[in-house]
Structure formats: structure tokens, C-alpha cells
Amino acid sequence: xxxxxRLAFLKGHGTExxxxxxPDLDGRLExxxxxxxRICDRRAGIGGDGLIRVVRSSAHPEARAMxxxxxxxxxxxxxxxxxxxxxxxxxxxxxxxxxxxGLVEAGDLAIATRAGVRRAHIAKDAGDAARPGExxxxxxxxxxxxxxxxxxxxxxxxxxxxxxxxxxxxxxxxVNMGNPHAVAFVxxxxxxxxxxxxxxxxxxxxxxxxxxxxxxxxxxxxHVAMRVHERGSGETRSCGTGAxxxxxxxxxxxxxDPAVTGHPVTYTVDVPGGRLVISERPDGTVEMTGPAxxxxxxxxxxxxxxxxxx
Numbered sequence: 001x002x003x004x005x006r007l008a009f010l011k012g013h014g015t016e017x018x019x020x021x022x023p024d025l026d027g028r029l030e031x032x033x034x035x036x037x038r039i040c041d042r043r044a045g046i047g048g049d050g051l052i053r054v055v056r057s058s059a060h061p062e063a064r065a066m067x068x069x070x071x072x073x074x075x076x077x078x079x080x081x082x083x084x085x086x087x088x089x090x091x092x093x094x095x096x097x098x099x100x101x102g103l104v105e106a107g108d109l110a111i112a113t114r115a116g117v118r119r120a121h122i123a124k125d126a127g128d129a130a131r132p133g134e135x136x137x138x139x140x141x142x143x144x145x146x147x148x149x150x151x152x153x154x155x156x157x158x159x160x161x162x163x164x165x166x167x168x169x170x171x172x173x174x175v176n177m178g179n180p181h182a183v184a185f186v187x188x189x190x191x192x193x194x195x196x197x198x199x200x201x202x203x204x205x206x207x208x209x210x211x212x213x214x215x216x217x218x219x220x221x222x223h224v225a226m227r228v229h230e231r232g233s234g235e236t237r238s239c240g241t242g243a244x245x246x247x248x249x250x251x252x253x254x255x256x257d258p259a260v261t262g263h264p265v266t267y268t269v270d271v272p273g274g275r276l277v278i279s280e281r282p283d284g285t286v287e288m289t290g291p292a293x294x295x296x297x298x299x300x301x302x303x304x305x306x307x308x309x310x
Contacts, residue, residue: 014089016237016273027059033081078232088240115178158203195235237273
């Protein structure tokens with residue numbers, strides 16, 4: 001039996017967008033892409049859409065400049081081991097872990113990500129439900145994350161964004177939430193296909209590092225549903241930044257721009273794994289409310305990982 005220290009982990013999800021959480025508070029681990037991919041493997045590993053390493057901002061070279069604003073840094077990796085700017089559902093799960101571990105209390109907190117500092121609100125009790133959203137609080141209740149402002153790049157000289165699946169193509173809206181998204185409105189979510197492979201997105205120059213792709217249908221007034229192919233992960237049950245991008249794209253399509261009207265706009269966004277409530281305020285700030293649940297914790301035997309921990 002291996003005598004090397006075991007690697008602690010937890011498993012959590014936000015609207016079934018699931019993550020392996022690795023606490024590494026003092027930044028001692030250097031998980032390689034291959035190690036992350038092995039841990040996230042759904043058949044031979046623990047399984048997850050991504051891996052979240054919990055590190056003090058002061059202990060991580062990419063986050064030290066944010067340490068005076070946020071004590072904790074979310075080092076997020078896609079399931080293939082690639083590094084991502086951030087993950088909206090992951091931020092909520094990250095906040096839930098900090099609360100569970102006794103590192104923060106319910107209320108407001110700041111979290112450093114590669115896309116900058118994100119602010120979260122953990123509901124304290126039923127009378128302090130996260131804003132906006134369900135009235136249920138507690139360890140499985142809603143968490144609101146201030147996701148920052150969306151940017152909507154104009155089409156470049158190559159032309160409009162298009163998304164193609166099989167022999168069908170749709171115009172798409174380029175929305176950046178700290179990470180890139182191509183949002184396409186379709187008649188039926190089945191038109192997205194199996195989403196095992198990334199849909200074709202053109203022009204490629206619009207997304208030099210690849211993109212997340214959302215397919216969206218209407219469910220009612222200010223109520224939409226979506227499926228998503230996440231860059232580096234494939235189809236996932238939910239994507240928080242994707243839901244925010246969808247809300248902004250839907251609002252602009254519907255002629256709603258809070259910066260123009262002076263009034264906030266809220267959409268309900270259904271994902272395969274549940275429901276998120278997204279609001280955009282007149283100052284451009286986008287807020288996302290949804291659940292975050294920790295379902296298990298344990299230890300990884302390093303002999304299973306071999307010597308590849310860096």
C-alpha cells in the first residue's frame with residue numbers, strides 16, 4: 001500500500017454541472033493536464049465536467065495581484081485538463097465549498113478567477129434568499145454570483161458568426177462573459193445534435209482559442225431553455241457563463257437593454273440540469289442565481305495517479 005499522502009477531494013455540482021474539488025489552500029500541488037483529465041474521467045476516474053483547485057490567492061502566481069480583493073482563488077480546469085478563465089456554476093460550487101469548510105460564512109464574499117474577481121452572495125436563511133431567485137436557503141440553497149459585464153464584439157471583416165451542425169447553420173451572437181460564447185437561437189434543441197463533437201463555428205478568427213456554443217429555444221416571456229457544448233468538456237448539463245451569455249443575447253434580441261431603459265431585466269434559463277435565474281442591471285452587471293451542492297468527499301490514492309502530480 002502506498003505510504004504517500006492521499007489527495008483530498010470533494011464532489012459537487014451546480015444544476016448538474018459537476019466538479020471535482022481539490023483543496024490546496026497553500027498552493028503546494030501542481031496538477032498537470034494529464035492528471036486533471038484522469039481525475040475527471042467518468043469511467044476510470046472520479047468523473048466531472050471540470051476540476052476546481054481551491055488556493056489562497058496569495059499562494060498562486062496568477063492570483064497574487066488580486067489577493068487584496070479576494071482571499072481565495074478558483075483555479076479551474078476543463079475535464080480535458082486545459083485551463084479555463086472561469087466557470088459560473090463552478091464559482092457557486094467553490095463558494096459552497098468555502099462555506100462547508102468553515103473558511104467563509106454566509107453572506108457576501110469575493111472570489112478571484114482568471115477572468116478577474118467575482119463576488120458571490122450565499123443566502124443566510126429563508127429570509128435572506130439570494131438575489132433574485134428561490135426562497136430556499138441553507139446548505140443546498142441558492143447562491144448569487146456577480147458575473148461582471150458582458151461584452152458583445154461586433155462582427156469582424158470576416159463577417160457574421162455562424163454555427164453549423166450537420167447540414168444546418170444558424171446565425172449566432174458573440175458574447176463574452178470573461179470566456180467566449182456563440183449563442184444560436186433554434187426552433188428545437190434537438191437540432192443541436194448529440195454535441196459529442198464541437199459544432200463548427202465560423203469565422204474561426206472570431207474565436208482564436210475556441211468557444212462555448214449555446215443552442216437556445218423560447219419557453220415563454222423572458223424564459224428560455226438551452227443546451228451547450230463547453231469548450232474542452234463537450235456537452236454539459238449546465239453552463240453558468242453560458243446561461244448569462246444566453247440571457248444577454250435573448251434580451252438584445254427582444255429589444256431589452258438595461259443600459260438604455262434604466263431598468264433591470266431578468267430571464268429564467270432552463271438547462272438540462274435545472275434552472276438558473278439571470279439578471280442584467282442598468283450598469284451592465286450580470287447576476288446569476290442558482291443552487292450549489294456538495295455531494296461527497298474522500299481521498300485519492302496517489303499510487304493510482306502514479307507520480308504525475310506536476
